[in-house]
Amino acid sequence: MIRAVFIADGNPRLGAGHLVRTAAIARACQPAPVRMVTREVNALHAWAWADLPHEVLPAATIDQTIAEARRRWPGARLVIDHYEARDLAGAVVLDDGLPRDLAAAALVIDPAPGVRPQDHPAVPVVGGPAWVPLRPAFSGPPWQPNDGPWLVALGATDHSGGLPALVAALRPRPMELLTAVDPGLGLPVHAHLGDDGLADLLRRCRGAIVSSSTIALECDALGVPLVAVQTADNQARLAAGLQSAGVPVFPAGSWGAIATATPVAAHLGDGLGAQRIARRVLEPTLEDLRPVRWADADLLLAWANDPGTRAASFTTVPIARPDHLRWLEASLLSPTRRLFIGWADGQPIGTVRLDDTPEGAVVGITVAPEQRGRGRGRQLLELLRAWATGSVPRLVAWVRHDNPASLRLFHAAGYQPVRDEPINGHPATCHHLSL
Ligand SMILES: CC(C)(COP(=O)(O)OP(=O)(O)OC[C@H]1O[C@@H](n2cnc3c(N)ncnc32)[C@H](O)[C@@H]1OP(=O)(O)O)[C@@H](O)C(=O)NCCC(=O)NCCS
Structure with missing residues (x-):
């Protein structure tokens, strides 16, 4: 059964970024069976989606293609990377920063550096x-200082048309161009490179002058010093994020300033984002165990500051709201933490937190104070087990000895005590549940 369907278009008007991003996630999902879907196929697809199985579903609008994909692959998770898509219900959506209603999406991926969960509260x-x-090649060996040429790239199709002027400003330094369309400037041109080929090209360049799009993030992941050029409105947030990390960023047209700027490697990412997203794409979705959104901040704070919760925790002082918001922001962006809210009878019944550790995923559980003592803890742990089976090898729970309700709860759910160890001075037992 097809597990994930990736929907994107790529052409000279839209560029190739959507194809490249979906390909990166789809490859990270494999060997799970995936399908790539587009409205019309061209040379960009042949390059970016190369060995990935794809289907062409022609339609006047991308929403019609999405509807057809839902019909053909009813159980699959949709991953949509398209500015014009509006039918986003239950899908994983890659956001470009253009305003549109994302509320129906199951998960929004917003790769812009500097993005905050409060930007998408609902x-x-x-x-x-x-x-x-x-793509995987960008988590490989990092760039080292070298005397290679400069890499210049303003998008696969030079949509802004600025390449000749940029090259003129940069002459006579040694340069190589990355573009699908040779602008005829007498410089070495790289086009349709495989993933490894592009990563190798970046590693042997002394620096890069590139649009503030995916290529800038590819440079960043390898540690290549770069100067970024904003060539389209939808690059504004990525450009701002690069700038706040110290990368010189200029609007297209400021060729003189670009030519004299000193490139900077920002070291923002580690190149492993596609693997992280793939995990989210393939994980089960349970109607009654929903990932936390920014809009849940005050509900979680109320539960956390309930005296019973504080007394059972390993740090017992009440939590101030600004501290909670900082914690929530970091938690929601964290690659190693998950927060969920469990639901029953249309009501939120409590929250579970999972933290990836080498020992397993460490569970934290809080039942809504007004719901305690009615089996809600058991329900939450059952939901968690159903969600985690197949995605997490082991659940781990630390419980204080003076929390009999919690001890009974975890024992009844099949968690086995493995060792005693005090935490913050509180005697506690570590439990395991192998899945
Ligand atoms: C601990 C907590 C998660 C339990 O959830 P709950 O929904 O209230 O628990 P349940 O109703 O499912 O009951 C769990 C078991 O504990 C028992 N129990 C409940 N309160 C108890 C108490 N004060 N003393 C002893 N046992 C108690 C219940 O009888 C039940 O046992 P049983 O299944 O053998 O009958 C919840 O009370 C809570 O959120 N507490 C604050 C935060 C916390 O302690 N988190 C756990 C940290 S490890």
Whole structure:
């Protein structure tokens, strides 16, 4: 059964970025069976989607293609990377920063550096440097200083048309161009490179002058010093994020300033974003165990500051709201933490937190104070087990000895005590549940 369907178009008007991003995530999902779907196929697809199985579903609008994909692959997760898509219900959506209603999406991936969960309060979101969907080659060996040429790239199709003027400003330094369309400037041109080929090209360049698009993030992941050029409106947030990390960023047209700027390697990401996103794409979705959104901040704070919760925790002081918001922001963007809210009878019944550790995923559980003592803890742990089976090898729970309700709860759910160890001075037992 097809597990994930990736929907994107690529052409000279839209560029190739959507194809490249979806390919990165799809490859990270394999060996799970995936399908790539587009409205019309051209040379960009042949290059970016190369060995990935794809289907062409021609339609006047991308929403019609999405509807057809839902019909053909009813159980599959849709991953949509398209500015014009509006039918986003239940899908993983890659956001470009253009305003549109994302509320129906199951998860929004916003790779712009500097993105915050508060930018998308009504929907689960991950984003920022740890979540940039790059191809595997970009988590390989880092760039080292060298005397190679400069790499110049303003998008696969030079949509802004600025390449000749940029090259003129940069002459006479040694340069090589990355573009699908040779502008005839008498310089070496690279086109349709495989993933490894592009990563190798970046590694042997002394620096890069590139549009503030995926290529800038590819440079960043390898540690290549770069100067970024904003060539389209939808690059504004990525450009701002690069700038706040110290990368010189200029609008297209400022060729003189670009030519004299000193390139900077920002070291924002580690190139593993595609693997992280793939995990989210393939994980089960349970109607009654929903990922936390920014809009849940005050509900979680109320539960966390309930006296019973504080007394059972390993740090017992009440939590101030600004501290909670900082914690929530970091937690929602974290590659190693998951927060969920469990639901029953249309009501939120409590929250579970999972933290990836080498020992397993460490569970934290809080039942809504007004719901305690009615089996809600058991329900939450059952939901968690159903969600985690197949995605997490082991659940781990630390419980204080003076929390009999919690001890009974975890024992009844099949968690086995493995060792005693005090945490913050509180005697506690570590439990395992192997899945
Ligand atoms: C601990 C907590 C998660 C339990 O959830 P709950 O929904 O209230 O628990 P349940 O109703 O499912 O009951 C769990 C078991 O504990 C028992 N129990 C409940 N309160 C108890 C108490 N004060 N003393 C002893 N046992 C108690 C219940 O009888 C039940 O046992 P049983 O299944 O053998 O009958 C919840 O009370 C809570 O959120 N507490 C604050 C935060 C916390 O302690 N988190 C756990 C940190 S490890």
